[in-house]
Amino acid sequence: xxxxxxxxxxxxxxxxxxxxxxxxxxxxDGVVTWVGPANxxxxxxxxxxxxxxxxxxxxxxxxxxxxxxxxxxxxRAEEFEARMAGESYAAGGIAVTMEATRSAGEDRxxxxxxxxxxxxxxGGSTTFETKTGYGLNVESEAEAARVAARHVDEVTFLGAHxxxxxxxxxxxxxxxxxxxxxxxxxxxxxxxxFCERGAFNEEQSRRVLEAGKAAGLGVRVHxxxxxxxxxxxxxxEMGAASVDHVNYLxxxxxxxxxxxxxxxxxxxxxxxxxxxxxxxxRKLIDAGATVAIASNLNPxxxxxxxMNFCVTTAVLQQHLTLDEAIEAATTGGAxxxxxxxxxxxxxxxxxxxxxxxxxxxxADLHILDAENAINLAYRPGMxxxxxxxxxxxxxxx
Numbered sequence: 001x002x003x004x005x006x007x008x009x010x011x012x013x014x015x016x017x018x019x020x021x022x023x024x025x026x027x028x029d030g031v032v033t034w035v036g037p038a039n040x041x042x043x044x045x046x047x048x049x050x051x052x053x054x055x056x057x058x059x060x061x062x063x064x065x066x067x068x069x070x071x072x073x074x075x076r077a078e079e080f081e082a083r084m085a086g087e088s089y090a091a092g093g094i095a096v097t098m099e100a101t102r103s104a105g106e107d108r109x110x111x112x113x114x115x116x117x118x119x120x121x122x123g124g125s126t127t128f129e130t131k132t133g134y135g136l137n138v139e140s141e142a143e144a145a146r147v148a149a150r151h152v153d154e155v156t157f158l159g160a161h162x163x164x165x166x167x168x169x170x171x172x173x174x175x176x177x178x179x180x181x182x183x184x185x186x187x188x189x190x191x192x193x194f195c196e197r198g199a200f201n202e203e204q205s206r207r208v209l210e211a212g213k214a215a216g217l218g219v220r221v222h223x224x225x226x227x228x229x230x231x232x233x234x235x236x237e238m239g240a241a242s243v244d245h246v247n248y249l250x251x252x253x254x255x256x257x258x259x260x261x262x263x264x265x266x267x268x269x270x271x272x273x274x275x276x277x278x279x280x281x282r283k284l285i286d287a288g289a290t291v292a293i294a295s296n297l298n299p300x301x302x303x304x305x306x307m308n309f310c311v312t313t314a315v316l317q318q319h320l321t322l323d324e325a326i327e328a329a330t331t332g333g334a335x336x337x338x339x340x341x342x343x344x345x346x347x348x349x350x351x352x353x354x355x356x357x358x359x360x361x362x363a364d365l366h367i368l369d370a371e372n373a374i375n376l377a378y379r380p381g382m383x384x385x386x387x388x389x390x391x392x393x394x395x396x397x
Contacts (some may be wrong), residue, residue: 002049003027009371010058013357027363030391062126062364063307064333064355067294070116070130071144074100101134120305121396124366124385133158145187156190160208177211192220195231200232236260240334263336267296268313281318294333315377318391330355363392
C-alpha cells in the first residue's frame with residue numbers, strides 16, 4: 001500500500017536534503033520512497049497512492065529514544081518529593097523498584113511496558129531502546145528481557161545496574177556474567193553497566209562488557225553521571241555505541257568522544273529531576289562529538305517518556321540550537337543504536353534506517369500540530385504531537 005503525504009509546511013529530513021518547505025512524501029511498504037517539494041512529486045506514483053493531507057503541519061522523523069528503563073513496577077514519588085525538599089529518604093532507592101518488579105509477574109510487566117510504549121508514541125517517539133536492570137537476579141532479569149523484546153526495537157541487558165542489597169559486588173558479577181547473561185542473551189542486543197562510584201568500578205565494568213562482547217552483544221555504558229570517572233574512557237576503549245549521562249566530563253573525555261564513534265547521550269529530564277549539572281551538550285557538539293538525546297524513562301530519576309520535553313530542555317537549558325537538538329533526538333539516537341543511515345536509507349545491517357526521512361529509510365513520522373518545528377521550544381510544555389507513524393502506519397492521533 002502506497003501513501004502520498006502532502007500539505008507538509010516544513011519537512012525536516014535530518015539529512016543532507018535539509019529542510020524542505022511546502023513538501024510532500026511518498027511511502028511504500030513502510031519505507032520512504034520519495035521526498036521533495038510538493039509541486040515536484042512524481043505524478044503517476046502520487047495518483048496511485050492513498051493521499052493524506054496534513055494541512056500545513058511540520059513533519060520530522062520520529063524520535064529515537066535510545067535510553068530507557070521501561071520494565072518496572074511501582075513508583076518512587078515519595079522519594080522524589082523528599083529530594084525536591086532537600087530531605088533524605090532512607091526508604092528510597094532501587095531496592096524499592098527491585099522488590100516491586102520482582103513481585104509484579106510477567107503479565108503485569110507486559111501490560112505496563114505496552115502502556116509506556118503507547119505513551120512514547122503519543123509524544124512522537126517511534127524507536128525505543130529499553131533495559132533490564134530492576135530484577136537483579138537470574139529469573140527476574142530473564143523475565144524483563146522477554147517482556148522488553150516483545151515491545152521495543154532494541155533491548156539492553158543491565159544486570160550490572162547496581163549491586164543488590166546485601167550482596168557482594170564481585171560475587172554478584174559472577175552471576176551477571178554467568179547464568180544471568182546466559183538467561184537473557186537470546187532476547188537482547190546490548191549489554192550495559194553503571195560505571196560509577198557506588199556501583200561498579202572500571203575493572204568490574206570492563207569484566208561485564210567483555211563478557212557481553214564475547215556473547216555477541218553490542219556495548220553501552222552508563223558513565224560520568226555523578227562525577228568525573230572512567231566511564232567515558234572505558235566506553236571508547238571498548239568501542240561502545242554510546243556512553244550515557246556524561247554530566248561531568250574532563251577536557252580529555254570530550255576529546256576522546258570527539259575522536260571516536262561512541263555517541264554521548266544527554267538525558268535532560270534526569271538532570272532536572274536529580275538537580276545534577278546539566279550535561280555539557282554545547283561543549284560536546286562544538287568539539288565534534290556525536291550527541292544523542294534520550295528520555296531515560298525510569299521510576300527513580302526520570303519518570304517521563306516525553307522526548308518533546310527533553311528536546312525543549314536541550315534547547316532552552318543546554319544551549320543546543322533547534323536543528324542540533326532535533327538531530328540529536330533522531331539521527332543521534334539512531335547512531336547510538338547503530339540504526340542510522342549509512343547510505344541509500346539503510347542502516348549498517350541493511351534495514352531501513354531510523355531517525356531520518358530519505359528514500360530507503362523507515363517511514364517513522366512525527367507530525368506536529370504546528371507549521372514550524374521551532375514551536376517545540378517556543379511553546380514549551382504545550383501539546384504539539386498531532387500524529388505519530390511507525391513504518392508508514394499511524395500509531396497515534
